[in-house]
Amino acid sequence: MDTGNLLASAGEMQALDRKTIEEIGIPGAVLMENAGRATVAAMERHFGPAAGKRVIIFAGPGNNGGDGLVMARCLADRGALPSVLLVGDPARLPPDAARNWAILERLQVARRVIDPNAAWPTDWQEASSRPLHSVVDALFGIGLTRPLSGCYLAALHAMRDLARASACPIVAADMPSGLHSDTGAILGEAVQADLTVTYGLAKPGHLHNGGPRIGILEVADIGIPSQAAAAANLAGRLLDGRVLARLPPRARTSHKGSHGHVLVLAGSTGKSGAAILAAKGALASGAGLVSCALPAALLPIFATAVAEAMSEPLAASDHLAHADLAAVARLCAGKAALLIGPGLGRHPETAGLVTALYRERPEPMVVDADALNILAADREALAAPGGPRILCPHPGEMARLLDLPVPELQRDRLASAQRLCSLCGPHQPIVALLKGAGTVVAANKAAGGLWAVNSSGNPGMASGGMGDVLAGVIAGLLAQHHEPWLAACAGVWLHGAAADLLAKERPFGYTAGEVAAALPRLFADRRKKRQSPDSGEEQIC
């Protein structure tokens, strides 16, 4: 089983470690040995050979510190000049770490004990003319439970200042110390790593809020059997390029009718752009046909802006209203997916249409922007979806839906997305996003019960219209008969990856429309690779 993109919470990881050690019988010392060796290998791969250079290892009081002790031994063995600062009491180290401390003593590897209850020593740095290769953060890993303080905080500052003064990288063992491995919250202060080598499986804390502290993330195999990871039934997924492989290839003989028809309900006076961008997103993700039902006044603008989409004039007025319900119901016939919300506006008459469609339509539906705000004001409707729903709030919209201040819901973004799922009731497949750096995707039991954190995307996406494109991309994938879970995950990753393509070419910013235009390029390299073994037809994506 491909466990490469599983995510494990600290509790799940500790249970997996325990199962591997106590039930399967692979000693913890072997896991620790593998962790330390894998980290040294990654350090040299990224920052060059360590031989002849100093490496300062800040080791903490637990097994994360133990990883650092293994690293010291490996580095010495490879001709480097490691020096360990153990912030903790050697006599109270857990067994695997204690064993490695004793080995360092026997091998006479440079080391120093710093009493965590005393003041940080002023003479902690030894003078040396040898160049510094890197600094290792082995203070805390998944066992971190509270903000760093006292000597541990002083150790973080010493690490930071040393790395900065020597212009050399900081390598974090498992987690940058100070970062909570489940929520990605910064407990007090956190190490800013250039490389994080994590053990066994990535943790959600590496990715939440875009993982700003982790630098390059490498997931090291430390010998935890993949069948043990598979048997753990972990619900977390890391969203990366592997999600593309989940989108079945298209046969060459396919035609627009075989890739679904999306109905977009969007726009109001002054907000035609949202409807245009949503339609572009749906087209970009490969929907066969896209129709947009919008206020008649917006028709000419829309039709010129998105020539490939069809437009259906609704209300004569400048916003959609409950009076349009019968016309919209007729338009829903034959549609594989609906998207409601971008640019709808907050007119009271629009609310009646949104709640009626949300409650009555059986088609899979993406609910975004103003439609979310309308449902936030009508909890009864929110709890009674008429079919599969994918809700795409940003933190502000989530605050209204959960009736929580933004800082509070941001503290545990996964819990917030899961809470929104529960507000929609258990009867329909529900997928809830919480957008932002490291967009979170959560599914209720009826939609598979998994959760994911996205690894694509960049700060340049914080601009108008990005959300409209994302909602369109997801609706376009839904229309191609993908399950809500896959449509949401693939849509989120594709949207961020398209923006990453543009950011590489033009770091000074790009528009939402350009993200929609760039998105099909992500399928391009699959055209070269895919050649159907049986039918001989070239599968184009």
Ligand SMILES: NC(=O)C1=CN([C@@H]2O[C@H](COP(=O)(O)OP(=O)(O)OC[C@H]3O[C@@H](n4cnc5c(N)ncnc54)[C@H](O)[C@@H]3O)[C@@H](O)[C@H]2O)[C@@H](O)CC1
């Ligand atoms: N056998 C295993 O379980 C393995 C564990 N490994 C390493 O072990 C780590 C987990 O080790 P531990 O569970 O010992 O935990 P840590 O080494 O992350 O933390 C050590 C202890 O510090 C205490 N602590 C937490 N926050 C603190 C704070 N702010 N100030 C002071 N003390 C604090 C806690 O009691 C914690 O147990 C993993 O992250 C990984 O690096 C790896 O070596 C793989 C094998």
Ligand SMILES: [K+]
């Ligand atoms: K660490």
